[in-house]
Amino acid sequence: MAKDDNTPFAIRNYEAETLRKALRKMYLIRFFEEGAEDSYMRGLIHGTMHLSIGQEASAVASCLSLTDEDKITSTHRGHGHCIGKGAEVGRMFAEFFGKEEGYCHGRGGSMHIADVTKGNLGANGIVGGGIPIAVGAALTAKQLGTGAVTVCFFGDGANNEGAFHEALNMATVWQLPVVFVCENNKYGMSTSTERSTAVKNISERAAAYRMPGRTVDGNDFSAVAEAVSEAVDRARRGEGPSLVENLTYRWRGHSKSDRNRYRTKEEIDAWIARDPILRFRDELMAHGIIDVDAAEGIEAAARQEVEEGIAFAKGGTAPSVTEVTRYVHAEARP
Amino acid sequence: MATEVILPKVDMDMESGLVSVWHVAAGSSVSKGDALFDIETDKAAMEIEAPASGILAHVIAPEGTKVPVGSAVAWIYAENETIPEAAPGEAAQATDVAAPPAAAPGATCTKVAEAAEPRPADTRPEQPSGSVETDEPRPRATPAARAAARTAGLDLARLVGSGPQGRIQSDDVAREIEARERPAPAVETPSRQPAPEAPAAPVSWTERPGALAVTRRKGQGSGAPVVLVHGFAADATGWAPMEKALGNAREIIRIDLACHGRSPLKRIESFAAFARLAVQAFDDLNLDGAHLVGHSLGGAVAMSIADIRPRAMRSLGLIAPAGLGPEIDGETLLGIARASRAESLAPWLKRLAADPEAISWDFAQAAMLSRMDEEMRAAQRDLADRLFPDGTQGFDLSAALGRVEVPLRVIWGKQDSILPWRHALRAPDHASLTLLDKVGHIPHIERPQACAKALGELFVIAEASSRG
Amino acid sequence: MNAPTRHPEVQSRELSYAEAIREAMGLALARDERVILMGEDIGVYGGAFQVTGDLVERFGPDRVRDTPISELGGAGVAVGAALTGLRPIFEFQFSDFATLAMEQIVNQAAKMRYMLGGEASVPVVFRMPSGSGTGAAAQHSQSFEAWFGHVPGLKVVQPSTPEDAKGLLLAALEDPDPVVIFEHKLLYKMKGHVPEGWYTTPIGKAAVRRTGRDLTIVASAIMVHRALAAAETLAAEGIDVEVIDLRSVRPIDRETIIASVRKTGRLICVYEGVRTLGVGAEISAMIAESDAFDYLDAPILRLGGAEAPIPYNPDLEKAAVPQTPDIETAARRLVRKEV
Incomplete structure (x- = not known):
């Protein structure tokens, strides 16, 4: 390793440019979701959305060591994963606005945004729905020898679904290249992990599936990057799956219908004080990767990109209502 | 204030009804709940009770008038109330744009006044005024x-x-x-009558005046009388074997249907008109309560009577009744109606029984003796043409049967080749069903004891339940 | 008659329905490395109904992959594998167990292409041994064609012959979208001519198995054979029945059925799934909405499964689904104007 042992893992192991891009992605996620929330309140977006503001480190750091060949499966709280895996905010906004230019041509919306070409197999409206799919993607990689690794994002709520058990068991039985990343934001909707989960840390579950399990501070970019990239490397070496638990927090409610009756203001404020973006920015400045001007420049560029994205989406094309059944099946090949 | 008497909706898809009989004359007093008038629809006949007590007046729908559902047919005025010159509806019409009188029932009534022009009492119900002709239901068709x-x-x-x-x-x-x-042959419609062997020369016959013939045999017990209604081309004498089996505990009353037995010949336009004559005969008996039994066409008539006179019913016994499905062996009916001597009658009569040997030559000769009136046979042929066009039962009493509330028994021979016994399955849930094996269309002649036993049980059950 | 599309050199010989399916899977495994089989006990055991048989010996345990008893997870793995480039054929031991995997089949496989705006493809095949008649009672005998047929994004087929069992499976494999195949357990041992080599039976095309003038019977799976047996008996009575093998529940072959009903004016739908809200309801409604309506000369009849779970007692079990005499009786009643 290039730097001494007190230097955070990310700083030691990644190029400065990679780290600056990571910070920019974190800002993009934050501003994208704030922009989406604003558009929602202005009535430009219908439906609901699940915001991950406060969880940006987990999304970006978990994808840090992945290539476009590697896959992720995401969750209903998936905007961060989508940007983390390389999607453009303009096409994401276009999807939000229900436009043809959106990633899903307006058919998917917030809960299904994905840039498949970047290896994102999709957000998922079903809690735990993506876990077996991630294992399937890993089976493909192993069967065809592609060398790809799949990172499977899920929340603390999903760890109590049967699909979690079945999928993690199979991943080990078949020694598949998959990393299960649990973003534990403490609540499945309103029900806390204390009230819903038999173990203290979800990573303890890994023992039941004979795979390594590790719990890290999910708001610490470098800690997440270290745990997940080690697991990815392990998977790539053919040594099988791992479970990483990122302890984090969503600042906003579960969805737009949340009246926040299950959390205290003090708890929320305490987590806001641990803003993962500011922590990562300060870390980069402390290690001389960026200075204040550069940090402000990255923030302003991200803000600009989000504004342009919203403008792009507003100018998009509405799908033709005559095409309501388009994309149900593959279109006839010429 | 006058009480409007309307033609009520008594059947689900009913749009209009025919006022067939007024039981109370205009100007007479009536008590609430009294039988006021009878209506007939395509499917039902029903007695309507007076909605109020008072004097009946302004009967704007005389007998034979077809009236839309919900329209006024008359008014009942309180005993001390002044009866105006015109019916409330007519007043409204006459005054036109002037303020209507307080009692004017409004638009509905005006419509009736238009439809129900005064007409002579004997006006044929089949000629309703133009405005109501469109009320005919759509025919049932694939x-x-x-x-x-x-x-x-x-x-x-x-x-x-x-x-x-x-x-x-x-x-x-x-x-x-x-x-x-196809060019029509001289006599019969070809679709109705496949190649008649020897087409009889058209026989003209004339209507005969009078009410239906009724004969009675006194009983010795105190039970309610049994009223018997025979089938097509039969008459009251056909009940003899079963009457013997029934014993003499009860009075037995037999009605001869129109164009049958000793009853007069009538031109019959429809089943409803045919049944109405029997209802009249039943009314004339003025019975407090009766066990009504009908066979075949008489069974259908019995269902009609039971439907319109439920209060006079103790029980209803149906032996192979008509009116519960379209199928009927029209060929046999016409064969019987046409036969002018025992030789041609016997082969058709044999079709009635499960065992053709049961119809002896003597039986056929006796049957022919009661059918020597050529005009009667012609009248029956015309009747068959009206009631069973193209060999199909053109009337359906299953809804009426469904409304029967008194104890009900259906008796049918499983080898009945005139009317299929499975029509019995149309009987409502509370009916009891007696299916007789190796019996044809005339169980009361083929198995009089079995029929009498089944009916006897019915009468006892009915009287026990009416006491309870 | 809709002949399967065949390669010109194909030969025909007798195989059982199960053998025909196995042959199709063997051809597919040999032809395309991306094809894998997944399911419970499909390896050395040979499958609960011996359909996969010896394929594990020929292609090894990685390509003929035993899964844990994890229907939901297993189906989801198949979906994920299909989404990323494999062409999995997933066998449920009994179609009943697919209820455990409804999430992955209905929410994920069926909708993935649409939710992602056409940017993803899930070419997975779900094989489901289905139907009653084996004495396995309520949880091993159900017929769920209508359930899955109700889901846009799925294709649902029900082969009734060994030839179609192979041809429809190969067509399903060639299809870029998820296909659910209901294989009737009582048909597995049925023998019939099966062409050699690779051929496909088009999905969405019904087959006229017998032509007739008086009455159309649309039947599926084993009901096709019961309808054909009934048609033989009825022919002796002068009732000339046309029997259509539905083959595909989704998409449904409107043209063939409508043309037949236009000709005969009478329709009976015979299917094993529960009668109410079943495949027959869809066909009846389709006819009522079509220009065959004007040609209907009798009410449409449906013969379907009883409104009850499949019972254990053999007589009850038979009574719970249409049998040949039931079809004969219904046809007679219809033609003789008793209904």
Whole structure:
């Protein structure tokens, strides 16, 4: 390793440019979701959305060591994963606005945004729905020898679904290249992990599936990057799956219908004080990767990109209502 | 204030009804709940009770008038109330744009006043005024039959279907088209009568005055009397074997149907008109309560009487009744009606019984003796043509049967080749069903003891339940 | 008659329905490395109904992959594998167990292409041994064609012959979208001519198995054979029945059925799934909405499964689904104007 042992893992192991891009992605996620929330309140977006503001480190750091060949499966709280895996905010906004230019041509919306070409197999409206799919993607990689690794994002709520058990068991039985990343934001909707989960840390579950399990501070970019990239490397070496638990927090409610009756203001404020973006920015400045001007420049560029994205989406094309059944099946090949 | 008497909706898809009989004359007093008038629809006949007590006046729908559901037919005025010159509706019409009198029932009434022009008492009900003619329900027909009729420019209302409940199917239309295209023979409609062996010369007959003939045999017990209604081409004498089996505990009353036995010959336009005569005869008996038993066509008539006079019923016994499905062996009916001597009658009579040997030559000769009146036979042929056009039962009493609330028993021979016994399955849930094996269409002649036993049980149950 | 599309050199010989399916899977495994089989006990055991048989010996345990008893997870793995480039054929031991995997089949496989705006493809095949008649009672005998047929994004087929069992499976494999195949357990041992080599039976095309003038019977799976047996008996009575093998529940072959009903004017739908809200309801409604309506000369009848779970007692079990005499009786009643 290039730097001494007190230097955070990310700083030691990644190029400065990679780290600056990571910070920019974190800002993009934050501003994208704030922009989406604003558009929602202005009535430009219908439906609901699940915001991950406060969880940006987990999304970006978990994808840090992945290539476009590697896959992720995401969750209903998936905007961060989508940007983390390389999607453009303009096409994401276009999807939000229900436009043809959106990633899903307006058919998917917030809960299904994905840039498949970047290896994102999709957000998922079903809690735990993506876990077996991630294992399937890993089976493909192993069967065809592609060398790809799949990172499977899920929340603390999903760890109590049967699909979690079945999928993690199979991943080990078949020694598949998959990393299960649990973003534990403490609540499945309103029900806390204390009230819903038999173990203290979800990573303890890994023992039941004979795979390594590790719990890290999910708001610490470098800690997440270290745990997940080690697991990815392990998977790539053919040594099988791992479970990483990122302890984090969503600042906003579960969805737009949340009246926040299950959390205290003090708890929320305490987590806001641990803003993962500011922590990562300060870390980069402390290690001389960026200075204040550069940090402000990255923030302003991200803000600009989000504004342009919203403008792009507003100018998009509405799908033709005559095409309501388009994309149900593959279109006839010429 | 006058109480409006309306023609009520008594059947689900009913749009209009025929006022058939007024039980109370205009100007007479009536008590609330009294029988006021009878109505007939395509499917039902029903007695309507007076909605109030007072003097009946302004009967704007005389007997034979077809009236839309919900329209006024008359008014009842309180005993001390002044009866105005004109009915409230007519007043409204006469005053036109002037302020209507307080009692004016409004638009509905005006409509009735238009429809119900005063007409002589004997006006034929089948000639309603133009405004109500459109109330005819659509005929029951399959899409294919409708399409075929449309193409051929055929009016489905003129056809009788061979399907369940008279449903017109495409072959019915095809037959009609074929019949239209074929030159009609002198006597019979070809579609109705396949190649008559020796077409009888058309016989003219004239109507005879008078009410239906009723004969009675006194009983010794105190039970309610048994009223018997015979089937087509039969008469009261046909009950003899079963009467013997029934014993003499109860009075037995037999009604001869129109054009049958000792009853007068009448021109019958419809089953409703036919049944109305029997209802009249039943009314004239003025019975407090009776066990009504009918066979075949008489069974259908019995259902009609039971439907319209429920209060006079103790029980209803039906032996192979007509009116519960379209199928009927019309050939046999016509064969019997046509036969002018025992030689031609016997083969048809044999079709009535499960065992043809049961119909002896003596039986046929005796039957012919009661059928020597050539005019009566002609009247019966015309009747059969009206009631069973194209060998199909053109009337359906299953709804009426469904409304029967008194104890009910249906007796049927499983080898009945005139009316299929499975029509018995149309009986309502509370009916009891007696199916007799190796018995044909005339159980009361083939197995009089079995019929009498089944009916005897019915009478006892009915009287026990009416006491309870 | 809709002949399967065949390669010109194909030969025909007798195989059982199960053998025909196995042959199709063997051809597919040999032809395309991306094809894998997944399911419970499909390896050395040979499958609960011996359909996969010896394929594990020929292609090894990685390509003929035993899964844990994890229907939901297993189906989801198959979906994920299909989404990323494999062409999995997933066998449920009994179609009943697919209820455990409804999430992955209905929410994921069926909708993935649509939710992602056409940017993803899930070419997975779900094989489901289905139907009653084996004495396995309520949880091993159900017929769920209508359930899955109700889901846009799925294709649902029900082969009734060994030839179609192979041809429809190969067509399903060639299809870029998820296909659910209901294989009737009582048909597995049925023998019939099966062409050699690779051929496909088009999904969405019904087959006229017998032509007739008086009455159309649309039947599926084993009901096709019961309808054909009934048609033989009825022919002796002068009732000339046309029997259509539905083959595909989704998409449904409107043209063939409508043309037949236009000709005969009478329709009976015979299917093993529960009668209410079943495949027959869809066909009846389709006819009522079509221009065959004007040709209907009798009410449409449906013969389907009883409104009850499949019972254990053999007589009850038979009574719970249409049998040949039931079809004969219904046809007679219809033609003789008793209904």
